[in-house]
Amino acid sequence: MALNSLVIKNESGSDQLIRDLGVVVANNGSETYDQLEDIRLALMSEDLRQMAKNQVLVLNDGQQDIPYTQVDEFIISFDTGSSQVTGPTGCQGPTGCGQTGCTGPTGPTGPTGPTGVGVTGPTGNTGPHGDTGPHGDTGPQGSTGGQGYTGPTGPTGPSGSGSGGGSSSILISCGGESEPFFDTSLESYEVVHKIPFPGTSSFGTPSSVLYTMERTHANGTTYCRLYDDTNGNLISEVTLSTGPADTVKIITDGSPSNWPAAAAVLSLEIKHMDNGLGRIYAALIM
Secondary structure, eight states, X not given: OOOSOEEEEOOSSSOEEETTTXXXXXXXXXXXXXXXXXXXXHHTXXXXXXXXXTTSSEEEOSSSBOOGGGHHHHHXXXXXXXXXXXXXXXXXXXXXXXXXXXXXXXXXXXXXXXXXXXXXXXXXXXXXXXXXXXXXXXXXXXXXXXXXXXXXXXXXXOOOOSGGGOOBOOOOEEEEEOSSOEESOEEEEEEEEXXXXXXXXXHOOBSOEEEEEEESOOSSXXXXXXXXXXXXXXXXXXXXXXXXXXXXXXXXXXXXXXXXXXXXXXXXXXXXXXXXXXXXXXXXEO
């Protein structure tokens, strides 16, 4: 049989792989072969033969579907152009007696044997994955933003006074008050304000410390001091003895010492020694 077209149809409900052909037939799709060599190779597939016989795939000769019960006959009858198998020689007729007998009829030629279908070898293993390429170079550094505008220069403090030219009278002020009330006494110093001090190497050495104090309780003695928290040194300390309440007192310490040369944190601290109830206010000017 001369076959001009071979169609492999898939109506199984899912995609089907013909392993020894390496072909996938999509569900409700088909594969068509119209070249003689391609048809011959397809019909040599053992996997295709079995899938057609098991009704997984359907073979079509270009005009009609081949019933699954006739798949083998269809494949055998395909004329691949190769030499057919010669049927067996018919039986020799008997020799006549006395005279040459008639030659017996030639026996029928046996059917052509099926063309063998070789099994395609398994697909080779996939080669190893290639190495990852090197990491790309880092992009160039972005441009640095422009410098911000310089703020205006602050006002210069008044010139210092005092002997020897080593003192300063630059003005710094701060203020604070004790916790809402002291009852009986504040027997230890309480911090009412923290002061960042830049150090005498850049600020100069203040020659005096001016304290202003007010208290709501008239009795007892109130102490006020300036303490170097960073280095643990006492810089200045003054005392306000008994006096009227709610009156602002100004006390100057003209001999402060132990000023830190480098930047440090100073504390304005107060305490009160006496029974009573009240509040202390204090401020500091250097």
